[in-house]
Amino acid sequence: SAVISQKPSRDICQRGTSLTIQCQVDSQVTMMFWYRQQPGQSLTLIATANQGSEATYESGFVIDKFPISRPNLTFSTLTVSNMSPEDSSIYLCSVVVLAGGAGELFFGEGSRLTVL
Amino acid sequence: QQPVQSPQAVILREGEDAVINCSSSKALYSVHWYRQKHGEAPVFLMILLKGGEQKGHEKISASFNEKKQQSSLYLTASQLSYSGTYFCGAGTASKLTFGTGTRLQVTL
Numbered sequence: 001s002a003v004i005s006q007k008p009s010r011d012i013c014q015r016g017t018s019l020t021i022q023c024q025v026d027s028q029v030t031m032m033f034w035y036r037q038q039p040g041q042s043l044t045l046i047a048t049a050n051q052g053s054e055a056t057y058e059s060g061f062v063i064d065k066f067p068i069s070r071p072n073l074t075f076s077t078l079t080v081s082n083m084s085p086e087d088s089s090i091y092l093c094s095v096v097v098l099a100g101g102a103g104e105l106f107f108g109e110g111s112r113l114t115v116l
Numbered sequence: 117q118q119p120v121q122s123p124q125a126v127i128l129r130e131g132e133d134a135v136i137n138c139s140s141s142k143a144l145y146s147v148h149w150y151r152q153k154h155g156e157a158p159v160f161l162m163i164l165l166k167g168g169e170q171k172g173h174e175k176i177s178a179s180f181n182e183k184k185q186q187s188s189l190y191l192t193a194s195q196l197s198y199s200g201t202y203f204c205g206a207g208t209a210s211k212l213t214f215g216t217g218t219r220l221q222v223t224l
Contacts (some may be wrong), residue, residue: 031210042118042203043158043214092157096209102165103209104148107157 002027002095004108012114018081021111023093028073034066037090037110046091049076083115117141119206119215127221128194136189136218138204147180147187148205148212151198158203161189194222 003026013019023032032049047057047068055068069077080087090110096103119140128134138147146165150158164180164187175192191198199222204215 042217045212048210102163104160104163105209105212109157
């Protein structure tokens with residue numbers, strides 16, 4: 001298993017500002033993932049944070065809007081830049097833990113952002 | 117493409133059974149199931165790796181029909197603690213596409 005801590009747990013932000021979300025894992029992991037969950041919706045993968053290289057972004061997500069840092073094997077940050085109300089979502093950090101030959105995702109508690 | 121789940125929502129009385137279906141338009145090689153309680157993070161339930169595989173987890177089990185690109189989650193004798201939103205996931209854990217979700221509410 002993995003214990004994942006995210007900060008902040010929630011925030012209310014003004015349009016046009018940026019916010020950085022931090023994710024700390026209790027063990028070293030190769031890959032960390034950032035997901036977005038819009039209100040009442042499913043989870044969508046934003047990007048994979050790789051230590052020592054640039055993050056890999058999924059279709060529809062760009063580095064200028066969601067810059068990611070991965071300074072070491074236990075920590076990552078996601079910045080939501082130039083926010084608009086459409087960015088109001090829960091942002092979740094996750095890692096893969098191998099069990100019985102298959103990987104399962106463990107999630108942090110999420111960071112709930114409201115953009116006014 | 118995102119897997120489609122049905123039903124979108126279901127209300128059960130405690131002790132009743134439910135089936136949640138997950139259907140993909142693309143080939144499915146493995147299926148993950150997660151449950152997310154309100155205000156909490158999703159929690160892993162199980163993964164099915166082979167077509168035809170069935171797995172059980174207490175009173176929650178699942179099947180995987182690779183040919184039909186479908187998976188079903190079975191909840192028997194539901195308990196209040198089963199309430200939440202259930203998501204299937206297609207792909208590997210490092211690149212998971214979550215389904216549309218099924219909201220399950222268990223009442224007394």
